[in-house]
Amino acid sequence: MKLKFCMNRMNRQMTIKHVFKMNKKAGIGDNLMNNVVYLLLAVIFLVGILVFVNAQKNNGAILADYYAKEIANAVNLAQAGDEIIIDVHKPTVVAVKNKVADRNEIFGFNNNQVCVKLSPGQKSCYSYFNDVTVSDWEIKWGVPINVLKFKVTAKSKL
Amino acid sequence: MMKNKMNKKAESGQQVMVFAFLFLLVLIGMGIVGGVVVYYGKGADFRKIDSEILNYRIRECLSESINLQQFKENFSSLCSLNKTVLEDKGFTIKVCQDLSPEECANSKESIFELGNTHIQACFINAAENNPEYVKCTKTEFFDKGEKFSIITGSNQRIARVNT
Numbered sequence: 001m002k003l004k005f006c007m008n009r010m011n012r013q014m015t016i017k018h019v020f021k022m023n024k025k026a027g028i029g030d031n032l033m034n035n036v037v038y039l040l041l042a043v044i045f046l047v048g049i050l051v052f053v054n055a056q057k058n059n060g061a062i063l064a065d066y067y068a069k070e071i072a073n074a075v076n077l078a079q080a081g082d083e084i085i086i087d088v089h090k091p092t093v094v095a096v097k098n099k100v101a102d103r104n105e106i107f108g109f110n111n112n113q114v115c116v117k118l119s120p121g122q123k124s125c126y127s128y129f130n131d132v133t134v135s136d137w138e139i140k141w142g143v144p145i146n147v148l149k150f151k152v153t154a155k156s157k158l
Numbered sequence: 159m160m161k162n163k164m165n166k167k168a169e170s171g172q173q174v175m176v177f178a179f180l181f182l183l184v185l186i187g188m189g190i191v192g193g194v195v196v197y198y199g200k201g202a203d204f205r206k207i208d209s210e211i212l213n214y215r216i217r218e219c220l221s222e223s224i225n226l227q228q229f230k231e232n233f234s235s236l237c238s239l240n241k242t243v244l245e246d247k248g249f250t251i252k253v254c255q256d257l258s259p260e261e262c263a264n265s266k267e268s269i270f271e272l273g274n275t276h277i278q279a280c281f282i283n284a285a286e287n288n289p290e291y292v293k294c295t296k297t298e299f300f301d302k303g304e305k306f307s308i309i310t311g312s313n314q315r316i317a318r319v320n321t
Contacts, residue, residue, distance in 0.1 A: 037176070038176075038179060041176075041179065041180065041183065042183070045183045045186075045187065048187075049187060049190050049191075052190075052191060052194065053190070053194050056194050056195070056198045057198070059198065061318070062198055062201060065201045065202065065316045065318075066201070066202050068316065069202060069204040069316065070204075072204075073204060073207055073208070073211065076208070076211045076212075076215075077211060080238075112240050112242075112243050115319070117321065120321075121320060121321055122318060122319070122320055122321065123318070123319050123321055124316050124317070124318050124319075125316070125317040125318075125319055126204075126314070126316055126317070127243045127246075127247045127314060128240075128243070129208075129212060129239050129240050129243045129244050129247075129249065130215075130238060130239070130240070131234065131235075131238045131239055131240040132238065154238075
């Protein structure tokens with residue numbers, strides 16, 4: 001009788017131990033799953049933020065504003081007879097990506113104003129106070145980067 | 159039975175934590191998006207650089223001109239500056255003799271003055287960080303034994319044209 005009781009007790013203890021082991025295994029699986037889900041969410045969030053920041057950085061209107069001002073400053077500091085070459089690789093790539101039909105329209109100089117068009121239907125213009133004429137402007141594609149080349153001449157000479 | 163109930167409670171607790179995590183991500187995301195929009199939305203402000211270049215050009219031109227009368231009469235051609243652009247695009251210029259820039263701004267006497275903006279705005283400390291105010295450059299220099307003050311300001315904005 002006593003032996004039977006002992007055997008029963010042992011069996012019960014073994015079963016409980018076994019169940020605990022299984023629970024632990026199940027717990028590890030749950031934890032792993034939870035961590036994977038959190039990690040996935042964090043990665044999706046990070047990628048989304050990076051894509052958004054990059055899209056803002058390469059925004060056509062912002063880049064067009066920046067380059068119009070930068071080129072106007074270069075003209076303001078120039079003297080008649082100067083030939084200026086500016087790295088315009090980034091805006092030209094954005095313009096091509098945005099499907100600006102006429103590539104000669106990306107940059108334009110008229111009435112003491114420089115205009116940059118990086119998206120169809122809109123261009124950004126900025127004036128330069130230097131009383132000169134900008135002529136012979138052209139984009140040189142792939143030398144090895146795309147550059148804008150133009151000449152600054154005195155107004156009275158034309 | 160009891161254990162199962164406890165496990166279920168723990169599981170539901172963990173599931174609820176996902177919402178807290180998502181809420182945190184949304185909060186951080188809103189902060190980053192807001193920051194990026196504010197930073198890139200304003201665009202680069204070149205007005206201070208404009209006013210510095212203009213000031214430099216006038217200084218060079220003033221020291222190269224033979225006399226003040228010549229400078230006054232032929233300012234535009236002598237300095238190679240386009241008067242129409244300066245007047246229409248929110249530029250301000252004031253040149254004085256024997257005065258400090260601050261005295262020059264308040265004085266009615268000047269060698270040369272151009273623009274409709276109140277030049278006194280260049281001396282308002284609070285205006286430094288206000289994007290609506292004109293961005294100025296003030297210089298004082300000596301040439302041929304004479305003291306000159308040049309105040310230049312730019313309030314030119316980018317023009318977005320629909321094509």
